[in-house]
Amino acid sequence: MASVLRAAAAAGDLHQCRRAAQPRRAAARGSAKSAKVAVRLCDYTAGAIRVAAERAAALDEEALEAEVQEELDRTHELVRVNFTGSGASLGHTVQLEMKACYADGELKNQPVPGLTADISLDLQEGNPFPLNIFTEQIVEQGMGQMESKTFGVTFPSDWKSERLQNVGVLFTVMIKEIAEKRALPPRSEEERDTIRAEIEGRHAELAARETAKQLDxxxxxxxxxNCAVDTQKTVESVSWAKFGEASTKDYAYNMILEEIGAREGLSSVDEVKKLLRDEAEVTWL
Structure with missing residues (x-):
């Protein structure tokens, strides 16, 4: 066994190395019947599934250094506020989903280009136009989380964008989060390596998730x-559903995962997907 492992490792094939270390399962081929439909599984073990997939790109050095410096320069953090009474007020920072449409004229109710976005707004006096109007409307009503409000704004005649000069716009804002800004202790250059490692770890985890998603x-x-799922009876019997090709494939895929889970004694879809990733022979692009 040890010699087989060494040979597989020397070839650089981690999948082969893993398979050599584990007893081979009996081939999972044949017909089975799930609780809903008949499913005939193909062999999914020991490299029987051969696929090509792309690894998620790693964070490049320039972007990594920029994030590290941004973290070193950060002086405040946002701490979410959980309310039992009134909503947002002066001094809070809100995360907004903002949409805008023309209030009148030929383009009435049509979206205004460039004015649909998610923004962070400090609720404070002295905000520039039109954020001062946003602040007034939010604070006046004491808007709560996930609450929406629509209000009108007319842009001044000297507004920097000519297409909006003297134009009436209806803004609809929804508060996604209410937070307080709290001061952070100063960060020193001695912490750079620690911060860098934390950011690298966070991005590595995100990349691993995206890679797994593409492989799935x-x-x-x-x-x-390569598997066969008898979806016809289900499609015909469910009169309230309108099955298209995509939804039929989704249904068949779920039945395949369910059947593999039952056969392998796995209780969750995530466990089944991990098993399939581990067993597949992958060519990375």
Whole structure:
């Protein structure tokens, strides 16, 4: 066994190395019947599924250094506020979902280009136009989290964008989060390496999740091509559903995962997907 492991490791094939270390399962081929439909599984073990997938890109050095410096320069953090009484007030910072449409004229109710965005707004006196109007409207009503409000704004005749000069706009804002700004202790250059490691770890985790997602999609296509799921009776019997090709494939894929989970004694979809990733032979692009 040790010699097999060494040979596999020397070849640089981690999948082969792992398979050599584990007893091979009995081939998972054959017909089975789930609680809903008949499913015939293809072999999904020991490299029987062969797919190509792309690894998520790592954070480049320039972007990493920029994030590290931004963290070193940060003087405040936002701490979410949980309310039992009144809503947002002066001194809070709110995360807003903002949309805008023309209030009148030929373009009435049409979206205003460039004025749909998610923004962070400090609720304070002296905000520039039109954020001062946002502040007044939010504070006046004491808007709460996930609460929406629509109000009108007319841009001045000397507004920097000519297309909005003297134009009436209806803004609709929804508060996604209410927070307080709290001061952070100064960060020193001695902390740079620690901060860098934290940011690298966070991005590595995100990249691993995205890579797994792409691999899951490739495995999904292979399973749909090589397994057989009798979806016809279900599609015909569910009169309230309008099954298209995409939804039928989704249904078939879920039945395949359910059948593999039952066969392998796995209780969650995530466990089944991990098993399939571990068993697949992957060519990384």
């Amino acid at each position: 999609l490739a495995i999904r296509e292979s399973l749909l091509q």
